[in-house]
Amino acid sequence: MYQYDTHDQAMVDARVAEFSDQVARRLSGALAEDQFRPLRLKNGLYLQLHAYMLRVAVPYGTLNARQMRMLGDIADKYDRGYGHFTTRQNIQYNWIKLEDAPAILADLASVGMHAIQTSGNCIRNTTADHFAGAAADEVADPRPYAELLRQWSTFHPEFDYLPRKFKVAIIGSDVDRAAMKLHDIGIQVVTNAAGEEGLRIHVGGGMGRTPMIAPVIRDWLSPLQMVSYLEACLRVYNRYGRRDNKYKARIKILVHEIGAEEYRRQVEQEFAHILTLGLEPPPAELARIKAQFADPAFDRAAPVAIDLSDPDFALWVDQNVHAHKVQGYGIVTISLKPTGGIPGDASADQIRLMADLARDFSFDELRVTHAQNIVLPHVKRTDLHAIWQRLDEAGLATPNLDLIGDIIACPGLDYCSLANARSIPLAQKISARFADVERQRDLGELKLKISGCINACGHHHAGHIGILGVDRKGVENYQLLFGGSEGADTSLGSIIGPGFSEDGIVDAIERATQVYVAQRTDGERFLDTYRRIGTAPFKDAIYG
């Protein structure tokens, strides 16, 4: 994976110095809160319900064991012994003191990490397929492009005060594991008949209060023009995106209002101009980055067959281990969704354990997934049993990947100052109701996603089952959506009827699964059945 050189390191070190100075000026009174707020947000420091919250970037979700270990140590040293992995492939700490923030950034910088642009109206951390470089179905590893984008977007002077936040996601496979079309810009690395790599660019997707699926703005772009093209995309947005209403300020609204065709025309015009400026890094830079993402030294002779006589282990392998591009290896997903637990939370000890496993068994690499789980991307199948045992001892071996227990939930009203309702207790109740893993497996792939308000941080629009927390006269209430997806078949869920109390919604979901079981045909997922038979049978069962 990518290693900082002295240039990259100088940038994060300079950032620590800059932010330390800003905090000192805030504490001395030289900076008022109004002036300080945007500066701390650019370093991922929010003021949340109970304390300051720090969001640390995990660029394209990839990190090494040392970095992961540092995340655990920070949880112990400056927080209350845990962290929350998020749908943005980041980690958030909930109990940070302002006076500690510069020291935390310095600790992060010591392992090549930072919190740069994890909030604010700027280009945020680029997310990517969490199986990049490992998946058997991959066309090309998207991470070299994501790293090029990281550098290009870091402290980009022209795009630091955009109309609104800006999120880029990139994938290199037809299977979309990054909700690519639900981002401001979604990029897919593709190949043509001649085997050359190109980029397909989608612009104007997003969730929030106005969910939209991004249209294709350019079908094929030379990878050696990516920076110039994105520069053009951003410049058009910076100049013409709406600033009169923050709810209409995302690029999806601009693309929607002027139309994809007109947006494309403006971008092409700007692109032609920008190509004359020589802003594009040379091919040698992309080659330098690509070399750092070269395959680790896989043992091509590693055996495929392993002893699966322990049924619990076999179950976990079947559910949580994916096909790797190299025979004899597997991709392990560590579920951060124990039955009845808090989705995405991990203790400092668990974080350090995962770091150790990555160091010992996965070529020093981990990934954070947008579904709030952790991946060990390159594991020899013969090592799986040892890993499973250590995970199991630490409560990290729940075999529920992509099942109804693998719930995405935003922090909700337990932590978030924008929330209308709590998300986590609902996730815990649903997870407890469906605790039986065999029952979960019978229900098959079922993506359940919960947001505590319309901002949709928990991707509720994209859940096969989505739940949205609302405020009904001061009381928490939940709306139920069906039919969303964030895979290659991206679709937006729709609200099926009147809202529910917390207990009401758990019952409603149970009834919906009964409809599915009764109506499914062979091999159909919940989503497929819903798409085939429509809302009516579900409504009848739930409200009837």
Add this chain to the structure above:
Amino acid sequence: MAETLIRLRDDSASTAPVVAFADLSDTANALAVRLMPGDDARALLPLLGQLELVEVAFPGFNDGRGYSAASILRESGYTGELRAVGDVLVDQISHYHRVGFDAFAPDQPITRAAIDTAIATWPEVYQRTVDGRPAIWALRHG
């Protein structure tokens, strides 16, 4: 000493009256113009040869359109004074400088020393912009 106009140029400041962009058509021979955030900087391109001063207004520091306006003017060869006017804060100065501003008229006075420190915030930079600094990729590959 904190000042309300800081110029990083050696020439003397233009004394021409500053014409609002909206009034330009009446004063085709204007030497100094002020752009508001919504004004199209490209409409000034035919005048670039004659302009001595372009003021770019920042009514609020968080309206970033002026950064694109400045970049566009410099990319098109404008060499006169480019002045950021209004809610111009020290923490934004390095970015202003990178997109081509060479003068600042902040509502709240800033010292020259603070401006110089701010410009030096980033020892190196990742992007090539109109400020001519070599991008890190250029340093890496000579």
Add this chain to the structure above:
Amino acid sequence: MSADRFKILTGNDLLTGDVTWWTGSGWSTAVNDAAPLTDDGAAIITAEERAQRVVSAYVIDATRDAQGIRPAHIKDRVRALGPTVRLDLSHRPHDPAATAWIA
């Protein structure tokens, strides 16, 4: 009900981020220390923010119940208690009734 309502002032400690409540002479992390305001609180907010003791201060409605002061809005009750999913980290770590107080 409205006759029993009164106003209190809350914010976060600038340095630690802790949720704090105005006691009439200073700030406390216990909601039950909050003192009913006699005016709109604006002068206190201005002075206390300027003195760097508090950030994001605002006035809320509250009532009194058997357990003490009860903020009118659920969000401020969560602030007063702590996360309901981690009662061990809340202000009432050993009190099983704490969650019921939120809703």
